[in-house]
Amino acid sequence: MKLLTFLLVISTAIVLVSSKPAPPAPPPPQIVKSSFDLDPSGSYNFGFETENGIVKDEVGSVKAIKNEKGMDEPAVVVKGSYSYYDPDGNQIVLTYIADENGFQPQGAHLPTL
Template sequence: MKFIIVAAVALVAVAAALPVEEPVEIVNSVFEQQADGGYKYAFGQSDGVKREETGVVKEAFDEDNKPHNVVVVRGSYSYINPNGQEELINYTADEEGFHPEGSSIPVAPVARR
């Protein structure tokens, strides 16, 4: 019986010694919707994560050369990596896809002919 009590006290002591992570808070947030479908969006967190994005409506043409509206997005996000350094990624997204750029994103080698 004493062993069970000692084991329970030891488990409580270990649980109390574990680090408690503080909750991440949103420190700023903005969202603006425009009538044409465009928008502006941004937020920042207490842990250093940030994101901002702008969407602009533009006319594009499909494979049948018919016009349609698309939202072209430009933005960036950043976070603190495990080494304590800020990683920044800039990106665009349009009718041709998602295009990220940043020092932590590998770049494919250019094919030589």
């Protein structure tokens, strides 16, 4: 039993001595432009841009869609895009629509069937 305790203490000490603390996380990028508008009807638009080139824009509007019983009900239809730069400096752009047909992304970086 003493040998097992000794080995446990030694292995724990080795792990603690050999492990290095993780480097501190870089600060988040600063937002350089931001907008948000909300209409009483439920429609909205917003966007932002960061100092490192991330850009996001989105517009949402309320639309009547047919539910599974064939009755109209309100739903939010969303159109938007975002872009950023990958580690190699290439700009990645994704546009999307989210409506009664689901989320529909488009981008040159996405695989196609």
